[in-house]
Ligand code: DU
């Protein structure tokens with residue numbers, strides 16, 4: 001049985017034809033045992049009483065798309081989970097497989113787009129199609145205080161989702177690392193550079209910079 005919060009319609013979702021086709025093209029070149037290979041929409045997971053919600057961009061081909069759990073099994077997760085553990089937000093520093101026993105504390109994790117995109121770049125239409133699942137999660141996290149979006153695209157997507165129910169101007173919410181805003185709903189919205197391999201290699205984000213936003217998220221959640 002797959003771990004995660006299974007939302008209505010997610011398991012068999014095929015609203016994005018480009019992503020479904022891409023997925024079908026991957027297994028041939030993925031060097032993994034077929035029975036271990038997720039290769040499907042990836043559900044969010046974590047503490048359903050969480051005050052903090054971390055939203056990434058989309059599953060990585062060697063990470064979540066392979067293991068079936070966000071940020072599990074690739075470089076972004078190898079960077080992130082030890083820092084989440086240091087911050088007291090998860091039970092162990094290593095995230096290797098969906099059944100590795102890792103649990104999140106006061107934290108829930110999902111991605112803006114739930115199917116692996118070519119070159120890690122979802123289209124605007126794909127962000128939009130997948131907003132329905134963010135919406136469902138929002139309704140199923142009753143203790144939510146802080147939304148932490150990784151990367152400008154995930155951050156903007158969250159604002160656009162808010163625009164469906166509230167009047168807000170994107171220009172009032174410029175993105176930068178560790179940016180912090182109060183949303184019309186009363187929730188805090190934080191932005192962070194994404195913990196992608198590219199950003200890590202180029203030094204755009206490092207452990208101290210990510211810990212900074214985690215500490216800010218924890219402080220705002222407790223406020
Ligand atoms: O059925 P379950 O996924 O083991 O979750 C039971 C319980 O634990 C539920 O209230 C969510 C919470 N939880 C958690 O705190 N952290 C996790 O990573 C997964 C589940």
Ligand code: SF4
Pocket residue numbers: 010013014015016019020041113114115126129130131
């Ligand atoms: Fe469905 Fe989201 Fe996957 Fe598109 S990305 S097919 S909306 S689960």
